[in-house]
Amino acid sequence: MNNVTIIEHPLVQHKISLLRDINTGSKEFRELVSETAMLMCYEATRDLPLKTVEVQTPLAIAKTKVISGRKLAFVPILRAGLGMVDGAVQLVPAAKIGHVGIFRDPETKNAVQYYCKLPFDIAERDVIITDIMLATGGTAVKTIEILKNAGAKNIKMMCIITCPEGIEAVHKAYPDVEIYCGAVDEKLDEKLYIVPGMGDAGDRIFGTK
Numbered sequence: 001m002n003n004v005t006i007i008e009h010p011l012v013q014h015k016i017s018l019l020r021d022i023n024t025g026s027k028e029f030r031e032l033v034s035e036t037a038m039l040m041c042y043e044a045t046r047d048l049p050l051k052t053v054e055v056q057t058p059l060a061i062a063k064t065k066v067i068s069g070r071k072l073a074f075v076p077i078l079r080a081g082l083g084m085v086d087g088a089v090q091l092v093p094a095a096k097i098g099h100v101g102i103f104r105d106p107e108t109k110n111a112v113q114y115y116c117k118l119p120f121d122i123a124e125r126d127v128i129i130t131d132i133m134l135a136t137g138g139t140a141v142k143t144i145e146i147l148k149n150a151g152a153k154n155i156k157m158m159c160i161i162t163c164p165e166g167i168e169a170v171h172k173a174y175p176d177v178e179i180y181c182g183a184v185d186e187k188l189d190e191k192l193y194i195v196p197g198m199g200d201a202g203d204r205i206f207g208t209k
């Protein structure tokens with residue numbers, strides 16, 4: 001699969017198994033989402049450019065590396081994507097955070113934006129969209145459209161579980177957007193849930209069901 005990175009790290013895979021488990025309660029689910037997002041963010045930022053600097057150690061001058069130039073923004077898709085922000089920001093504390101809220105119109109099935117607040121300098125930032133499940137891809141595609149219209153150029157999508165339908169939808173519209181995920185599950189069911197998936201991630205994270 002082009003432009004899809006499945007993060008096979010054992011810690012990520014182990015945590016995803018716990019997330020899938022129907023017996024995992026909201027508190028643990030929230031913690032696991034945050035921890036998984038942090039580990040995934042480590043991979044999704046692997047291509048950040050470095051520059052060499054000189055640092056005085058107690059013994060000598062070391063030629064050593066720091067991240068150069070590029071600034072990051074995380075953009076969670078409300079509401080489940082919020083759960084991934086804490087973990088990601090722990091790795092990149094200087095990142096700014098935008099929020100995008102989208103719902104699916106029950107009649108037209110179209111993705112409709114109801115909220116959007118982005119950092120003023122989003123056009124100068126690399127953007128990582130977060131959502132726990134990339135299912136139909138409708139909200140992801142709409143979010144990418146919003147970000148591109150705001151000037152963002154380098155956009156990545158980070159989700160914990162996706163499925164072939166979600167990947168296809170995103171890459172049909174935006175082949176340049178790299179998807180980072182922990183698992184590509186089998187399919188969507190008739191209610192558009194990912195199977196086997198982990199159920200309704202929003203409900204599980206916020207305890208609303």
Ligand code: URA
Pocket residue numbers: 080133135192193194195197198199200201202
């Ligand atoms: N959103 C969810 O929370 N779960 C799914 O399986 C699909 C979309």
